[in-house]
Amino acid sequence: MEVATGAGRPKPDVPLVALSGACVHFGAVRALDGVSLTVSPGECVGLMGHNGAGKSTAVNVINGGLTPTDGQVRYGHEDGRKGTGAARARACGIRSVFQELSLCPNLSVLENLRVPHRDLTGFGWRKTAAGRIAGALDEIFPGHRIEPGMIVGDLTLAERQMVEIAAGFAGGPTPPRLVILDEPTSSLDASIARQLLEHVRRFCAKGGAVIFISHMLGEVFEVASRIDVMKDGKIIASRPASEFTQQGLIDAMGHVANEKAVARAAVESSQRIGEEVLKTPEGLSARKGEIVGLAGLAGHGQAEALARFFMSRSGKLARVKDPEAAFVAGDRGRDGVMPLWSILRNLTLTHLPSLTRRGLVDRVAEQALGADWKKRIGIRTDNLGNLILSLSGGNQQKVLFARALASSAPIVVMDDPMRGVDVGTKQEAYDMIRTEAANGRTFLWYSTETDEVCQCDRVFVFRNGQISAELTGDGITEENILAASFQMQGAGA
């Protein structure tokens, strides 16, 4: 007989959520490749892994936002019922606090609680909401100065994150039983982060469970009872936190078989690299003919650093014909492709000023330029007049490469350009970049993939919007990049 154990306290042997062999495929990409994981009451699971290891996919499967293509997700309800889906995940008290802010800036703090808490209706709902959010804030962050009536848009970034966390823990008709925290401390200062960690510990001691994702290793070791390490969509290690060391964790996240960065001709690079051509106030520098990589966990300021540099070097009308820098977009849909234009027009876009005769585009020269680049980088199409969207993602990316390389710009800025590109095209692009670098061009290359970064001559690792390490030559290894991406010291430091 199953007997409800009062106050929503589940029996400790019934897991809150159990994934068995969960797979998620996006086309050919295996974001999750057979993950089995259970979270039981009282546990705090630290989920670790590098970019694209599958952490956020796993989180989305757990909270019901994604349905796995294969395998099973089971939720343990307090009355013993089991089920699947997002509604069931909510009914089981599974809450997510996402890294990117998911509050409505136009609403007040208490009004924001209305979105996740469906029972807040009718007369007096404001009072109930204010009580819930104020209670959670007081409990987690004693001494905070946030009023429930404040508009979220007027709060600082840290305060917004505090509200978001408090909303995740706030009581309601279905009290939280498993709270997923994705980089919860990224914009909190040390003392506030400490309050959160203490609350997580209290919450777990009372029978709640937390999945904790953070790039601060110290924090993870402080709260996690178990650490699961993900890599390439699989969980490759799952042990009690006490059995890991910080260095051991870094090693576990790296390649199992340590592939040495592929035959980088050191002699060749020392010949081609010349004098320094750029230096930014934040410490980014590059020399002529050098391939400079920007690494670190996604969203730690690399794209912003690139954009700041590129904007400071472009947009001057006088230099349209002779640009200082060219840009290769990674997010093709947002800042790369002109979807309604032909391949040719997309390719020649930045080169247009030098194709202009008396204010009109010289069609013959444009055709010649297009045909030349089609041959040089092998765009797979029979007619450059076709729409750009008729190409595969990889070939669209080649066009964007050609657009940048066709210009005379001595510096090429690349914002994660290999996103969603197949392996064959990647190899071609690597060759292209190396050839161009040999011709004296400088590349600034942000990539979320470590093996790409390992092809660079010099690597800047970013953490929290700042450069945390500069690696050169043999120092460019996955271990070093990982170590610089994750904060090694204790959480309080």
Place this chain on the structure above:
Amino acid sequence: MNGKYRILLPVLSLTVLLAAVFYLQPRAMSYFGLNLLFNLAVPIALATIAQMMIIMVNDIDLSVGTFVSFVACVTATFLNDAPLVGAAILLASILAYAAIGALIHIRQLPAIVVTLGMSFVWGGLAVLLLPSPGGAAPTWIRTVMTVKPPLVPMAVVACILIAGLTHVLIMRSSTGTLLRAVGGNAQAVARSGWSVTKLKAGAYALAGFFGVLAGICLVGLTTSADANIALRYTLLSIAGVILGGGEFTGGRVSPVGAVLGALTLALAGSFLSFMRLSPDWQIGAQGAILILVLAVRLIFSRRSRKWKGAENG
């Protein structure tokens, strides 16, 4: 700009304009005078509220003017001759608005294009109903619109009622909060398991409802209708929402502000007549007033951002 002070600017601009009108024409400072000044502002205020519902969910409605004209034509014909049929037509038009909202969200169409297209549909239907000006207002609407409450004229009472009720509906109720949340961060709303399609359809239905009220009120005042009677409401309503402290994106709207904005714009017309400005110049002068107010608002919001920056260090 801080939400609490957002309402100050529309209050201030209305006060300044009202003072100017009273200065030019002291006789306007009476029961009768006030009613005359603000009479035609009531349907404009309702249309502005309708527009606000759409702007609240990050869209814009270019069909408000022709929709109100269409409703006016229905009111002056069907609602007068066969009330049941008329009511059914108006109900169907509200449902049509909801359907347009759902369509815009499901197909991810630009609202500006869809509503521009719909404006021709409503306009065409209005012309079919009333090819030449005519029709008659149902007597009950006439009675409502010409009622003479003690102390304060009908127009002022109506505007206070509209502002108060929509404030409770949009700013205080839990459903209104959810609708504003759609404008603020639709992704977060969807992630919490709500149907954004249904919410958007609801916002559009509310817009349709207030558009219908605007059309009925208008006929109550003018006693007859015309297919082109309310064309200028489209731009007036957008201007009113913005003047009242609303923003085009982000779900930042204020019903009280929208009503004040509509009153300001209506008053601007009278003010310019009192200035003995030829009607040819009036639209331009109205635009100038709008630009002036928005410029003041921009200065204020810049300032407050600077202060905030200083506070955060």
